[in-house]
Amino acid sequence: MAGGKASPRQKMINMMYLVLTAMLALNVSAEILKAFYLVELSMNKAGTNIDVKNTDIMGQFEKQMKNQAEKTKPFYDQAKKAQAITEEFVKYVEDIKTFIVTNNGKRSPEESRQADGQLKMRDNIEIHAHYMTSKSGPKKGAELKAKVNKVREDLLSVLRQLKLNAAADRIGAQTGLVAEDEGNHSWESELFEHTPQAAVVTLLTKIQNDAKSTNADVIAELFSGITASDATFDKLQAKIIPTATSVAVGEKYEAEIILTAYDSKQANKVIINGQEYMPEEGVVKYTAPASGVGNKKVGGKIIVVSREGEKEYPFETEYSVYVGAASVAANAMNVLYIGLANPITVAVPGYTPEQVRATISTGSLNPKGKGQYEAIVSQRGDAKINVSVMVDGKAKSMGAFPFRIRPIPTPEAKLGTLGSGGHTGGSITAQPGVYGMLGDGFAYEGVKYVVNGYNFTYVPKKGDAVSFPATGTPLPVQAKGVMNRLKKGDKIIVSDIVATGPGGRKNLNPIVIDVR
Numbered sequence: 001m002a003g004g005k006a007s008p009r010q011k012m013i014n015m016m017y018l019v020l021t022a023m024l025a026l027n028v029s030a031e032i033l034k035a036f037y038l039v040e041l042s043m044n045k046a047g048t049n050i051d052v053k054n055t056d057i058m059g060q061f062e063k064q065m066k067n068q069a070e071k072t073k074p075f076y077d078q079a080k081k082a083q084a085i086t087e088e089f090v091k092y093v094e095d096i097k098t099f100i101v102t103n104n105g106k107r108s109p110e111e112s113r114q115a116d117g118q119l120k121m122r123d124n125i126e127i128h129a130h131y132m133t134s135k136s137g138p139k140k141g142a143e144l145k146a147k148v149n150k151v152r153e154d155l156l157s158v159l160r161q162l163k164l165n166a167a168a169d170r171i172g173a174q175t176g177l178v179a180e181d182e183g184n185h186s187w188e189s190e191l192f193e194h195t196p197q198a199a200v201v202t203l204l205t206k207i208q209n210d211a212k213s214t215n216a217d218v219i220a221e222l223f224s225g226i227t228a229s230d231a232t233f234d235k236l237q238a239k240i241i242p243t244a245t246s247v248a249v250g251e252k253y254e255a256e257i258i259l260t261a262y263d264s265k266q267a268n269k270v271i272i273n274g275q276e277y278m279p280e281e282g283v284v285k286y287t288a289p290a291s292g293v294g295n296k297k298v299g300g301k302i303i304v305v306s307r308e309g310e311k312e313y314p315f316e317t318e319y320s321v322y323v324g325a326a327s328v329a330a331n332a333m334n335v336l337y338i339g340l341a342n343p344i345t346v347a348v349p350g351y352t353p354e355q356v357r358a359t360i361s362t363g364s365l366n367p368k369g370k371g372q373y374e375a376i377v378s379q380r381g382d383a384k385i386n387v388s389v390m391v392d393g394k395a396k397s398m399g400a401f402p403f404r405i406r407p408i409p410t411p412e413a414k415l416g417t418l419g420s421g422g423h424t425g426g427s428i429t430a431q432p433g434v435y436g437m438l439g440d441g442f443a444y445e446g447v448k449y450v451v452n453g454y455n456f457t458y459v460p461k462k463g464d465a466v467s468f469p470a471t472g473t474p475l476p477v478q479a480k481g482v483m484n485r486l487k488k489g490d491k492i493i494v495s496d497i498v499a500t501g502p503g504g505r506k507n508l509n510p511i512v513i514d515v516r
Contacts, residue, residue: 036198037118043205050212057219058083064226074162075226079219082158086215089151090208096140097204100128100197122198132192141188144207148179151211155218167221175217177210238302238315240286253319257284259302272300295319333443336363336383338407339502340444342375348389348398357388357395362405377405411436411449413497413508422514425486433473436499436508449501454494458482461489490515 061079064072099105101112101119104127114120121127132141152175159168179187191203242255257270259282270277270284277284286298299316336342344365346358353371361384363377377383383403388395412419416431436449451472456479459465468478475483483492492515497508 033122033196033198034118036196036202037122040198040202040205041117043202043209047205047209047212050209050216054083054212054216054219057216057223060223061219064223068226072226075222078158078162079222082155082215082218082222085151085154085158086211089147089211092147093144093204093208093211096131096144097201099131101201103127104131119198119201122196124197125194128195128197128200129193133186133188141192142186145179145187148177148207148211152177152214155211155214158218159221162222162225164221164225167225171214171217171221175210175214177207177214238313240298240315240317242317242319253288253290253296253298255286255298255317255319257286257300257302257315258282259304259313269303270300271303273298274300334401334403335443336375336377336403336405337444337502338377338380338405339504340408340447342377344373344375344385345371346373346385346387347371348387351389355390357390359386360384361386375403379405380407381405408447408501408503409438409442410506411438411499411501411508413437413451413454413494413499413511415492415494415511415513418511418513420510420512422516425488425515428486428492428513428515429483431475433475434470434494434497434511435473436497436501436506447502449499449506452498452500452505454497457493457495459491459493461487461491486515488515 058079061072061076065076098109101121102109103112103121112120130137132144133139152172155177156168156172159165159171181187182190192200195203238257238259240255240257242253257272257277258279259268268279268282270279272284272286277286288296288298290296295318297316297318299314301312301314304311304313344358346356347353348356353369356371358365358367358373360375360377362379362381363375363383365385366374366376368374375383375385381404383405384400385403386400387398389398390396414435414437415428416433416435418427418431434451434454436451438447438449453469453471455467455469456476457465457467458479466478466482468476470476470479486492492511492513494511494513497510499506499508
């Protein structure tokens with residue numbers, strides 16, 4: 001650029017070029033400065049949102065003071081202390097910002113900004129550098145660094161004074177309210193030297209927001225600390241837990257009434273059947289004499305003092321008083337059918353299904369869990385189901401229960417839904433085939449027979465009878481044809497019906513239908 005033999009004029013031009021290049025290098029573009037202003041606006045909005053949050057939490061503190069003043073006061077006092085620490089620090093930083101943008105009061109804050117809100121001296125790098133870091137200046141930067149770190153520790157100490165050390169450590173680790181030197185450069189030098197005024201104001205606003213945010217975490221933790229040992233859940237439900245829902249005559253009914261996920265330190269008032277009880281370690285143990293056989297009801301409410309005042313949680317349960325004995329119930333009646341898995345329920349009130357044992361005198365009794373069994377029998381006659389319970393490793397007999405063993409009744413054959421008798425031609429024609437059914441009177445549902453075959457005979461009132469053999473349930477095609485010309489006085493006979501089901505193949509009674 002500058003040769004050794006350049007003229008004085010050329011040397012001057014070259015020098016001016018170097019100076020201009022250096023000036024351009026120091027100049028910050030308007031776009032970057034505007035970006036700092038936009039960030040400043042965003043930081044201001046975030047700060048306002050944090051203020052609203054903190055105001056809301058303090059409002060909840062005041063409401064809680066009305067409901068549980070004694071318990072709330074230590075936490076509320078510390079929350080107010082944290083608020084005061086934060087407000088003093090935020091004002092201190094705000095005073096620094098005002099000094100910088102007004103150039104030590106030479107203009108008002110309003111006069112320091114343009115019509116679009118941007119700072120008039122947004123690209124200035126001298127005023128704040130002298131104020132914050134210059135050796136000949138007031139060295140406000142070092143003072144600010146010390147205050148940032150002190151405010152952080154003061155806020156965390158608010159928690160530690162109430163022994164909320166874990167919360168203090170967690171908030172201290174995640175807060176941005178930290179001022180530390182990096183390498184050979186001091187914290188204040190990094191922030192305030194060679195930095196335009198627009199960026200400095202934004203950084204100072206961030207420091208204010210960091211203090212507000214840390215304060216928000218602290219007072220939120222303090223508010224949670226009020227009920228840290230309380231039953232504070234998003235859903236609460238009263239529970240009554242009986243030792244047993246059935247009680248033998250002469251014994252006592254016993255139950256525990258608690259608020260689910262209850263608090264052993266909370267003395268909730270409990271009303272049971274109109275009588276007041278006070279819990280011990282959060283639990284009311286309720287007993288009542290078991291007099292008179294039948295169902296007995298227990299109900300009431302738990303009264304809890306919450307943040308909103310008193311709340312009531314109702315509960316209700318029922319237990320039965322019985323004369324101690326075993327009971328066996330066949331799920332249909334006291335008949336066991338050959339060829340079926342007969343469902344049986346065996347229960348002994350006051351004992352769990354795991355304690356109950358059941359056997360059958362003939363056939364087999366297969367357990368299915370929870371007191372359910374299937375009885376399998378193969379010979380006609382009688383059987384007894386013997387019931388016992390295991391108490392302290394020993395079997396105690398609870399009785400024997402008789403059952404009759406019978407074969408499954410012969411199914412009834414039907415043409416569709418029609419049995420023997422008189423029916424209209426239209427209803428006969430609508431039937432699709434022949435079925436084997438046990439009828440509505442049979443004890444078990446779902447027992448089916450499959451028709452293997454039959455003989456269909458059409459006997460007209462005048463003329464010769466015709467027969468068509470059939471395989472399976474559906475009517476043969478020829479039968480469908482003659483059914484379409486049925487007349488009054490005609491007759492249909494379905495005979496030689498064979499069906500297969502539980503117990504094997506069976507011959508069913510014929511169906512005789514007269515056309516009306």
